[in-house]
Amino acid sequence: KAGVTQTPRYLIKTRGQQVTLSCSPISGHRSVSWYQQTPGQGLQFLFEYFSETQRNKGNFPGRFSGRQFSNSRSEMNVSTLELGDSALYLCASSLDPNSNQPQHFGDGTRLSIL
């Protein structure tokens, strides 16, 4: 089985721009979660989608949004980028995190804001 695929791997943007990141989960996985990793705050949960519905949301401003398509692929969007949005954005998929199932992570998209 192919693993979780995130594109692009690296991205450079400037303040005020917007960005869209993509995640393809493992085949058969219907849950996709997004995390932000920074040196200062560590790993923080952004949101989780299951069957095209946002089921859980972390404590991030409304500039961070996401969606999930019928094939379980997910995108996250960040609008009006700020310097503090520079981070590694990780996507994880699982069969259903509401059970005792591990999450499988992609290698992330490293976003740099200039």
Added chain:
Amino acid sequence: SQQGEEDPQALSIQEGENATMNCSYKTSINNLQWYRQNSGRGLVHLILIRSNEREKHSGRLRVTLDTSKKSSSLLITASRAADTASYFCATFMDTGRRALTFGSGTRLQVQP
């Protein structure tokens, strides 16, 4: 905010030695998971222990869970240079937001 803390923050050992990392958390959990992250890569799931389990083994890994103390430990036996990575514990709560909450991580360096 993070669920808990891990200690030590950094650990340097020689190949062949054992490495022990500890994790503390704050609220009741459904399960606790350990992940490894190599530099610049995503997280790799190592082991999941449920709240009603006390100990679990997987190869050279041994995880313990003490729900009364809200703590867990990860033991890597006979470490190898390839074990060099950051290790994170993550808790999954059974109420409220159902998402992994990560600790701050332990950076392990195994010297060949």
